Amino acid sequence: xxxxxxxxxxxxxxxxxxxxxxxxxxxxxxxxxxxxxxxxxxxxxxxxxxxxxxxxxxxxxxxxxxxxxxxxxxxxxxxxxxxxxxxxxxxxxxxxxxxxxxxxxxxxxxxxxxxxxxxxxxxxxxxxxxxxxxxxxxxxxxxxxxxxxxxxxxxxxxxxxxxxxxxxxxxxxxxxxxxxxxxxxxxx
Numbered sequence: 001x002x003x004x005x006x007x008x009x010x011x012x013x014x015x016x017x018x019x020x021x022x023x024x025x026x027x028x029x030x031x032x033x034x035x036x037x038x039x040x041x042x043x044x045x046x047x048x049x050x051x052x053x054x055x056x057x058x059x060x061x062x063x064x065x066x067x068x069x070x071x072x073x074x075x076x077x078x079x080x081x082x083x084x085x086x087x088x089x090x091x092x093x094x095x096x097x098x099x100x101x102x103x104x105x106x107x108x109x110x111x112x113x114x115x116x117x118x119x120x121x122x123x124x125x126x127x128x129x130x131x132x133x134x135x136x137x138x139x140x141x142x143x144x145x146x147x148x149x150x151x152x153x154x155x156x157x158x159x160x161x162x163x164x165x166x167x168x169x170x171x172x173x174x175x176x177x178x179x180x181x182x183x184x185x186x187x188x
Contacts, residue, residue, distance in 0.1 A: 047110035047129065055104055057082045058096035058139060060123065063109065073123040074136045075114060076161055078148035080175070092175050096144040103130055103138070115152040127157060140164040143174020 050063035050070070058079030061072050079100075080093035111126040119125055128135040137157065139145035141164040150158065169176040 047112050050109055050111055052104045052107050052109055055097060055101045057093070058100040058144060061100070061104060061128070063111075065111070065124075071121075071123040072111065072128065073119055073121075073125050074139075074145075075125050075127050076147060076149060076155060076158065077136050077139055077145040079139060079145040091178065092144060095174075096139065099139070099142065099144055100135070103135060107131070109135075114156045137161060137164050141168055141173075143168040143171075143176045146175065 048065060050065040050072075053062040053064055053069060055061050056071070059074045059077050061074075063070055063072055079096045080090035081087045082090070082093035082097050107130050110129040111124070112129060113126055116125060134157070136145075137160060140147060140161055147161050147165050168174060171177075
């Protein structure tokens with residue numbers, strides 16, 4: 001009996017927190033739709049500059065950085081798989097990779113760091129800026145990636161990413177317009 005009451009109280013507080021977060025998200029969305037969204041083109045930190053060598057998939061690229069070839073994993077996003085050895089190509093994967101290649105091939109990019117510098121696979125974790133635009137956020141905005149891997153908050157651009165994904169959902173863009181469901185497991 002006591003455990004049931006404790007469980008019920010716990011569920012109520014989670015529901016209240018969820019309701020509060022939904023109300024905050026709705027207010028943010030109204031601001032964005034009214035044109036009050038933060039600009040996507042804002043660089044404010046000292047950044048490392050690199051040249052794109054190749055696009056591995058939409059959320060992982062290879063760059064030349066300080067004379068070395070380095071794999072870079074885009075922070076806080078997960079794009080559909082196209083090259084994973086154990087996962088079949090996922091819906092919208094080819095489109096996401098094509099968009100990343102369109103933007104990145106032959107470009108010089110800036111890497112901005114936040115939280116841990118490397119993931120468990122030795123990839124450099126970064127926000128990736130190209131021509132003054134943050135690719136991580138652009139892919140979310142276009143529905144070609146989803147917000148994921150929030151392991152060590154707070155992150156500088158987390159709320160911007162939540163807002164970008166919300167705009168994609170409301171606009172039925174990319175995966176949100178096609179009801180594409182990516183597995184929620186913690187893939188690399």
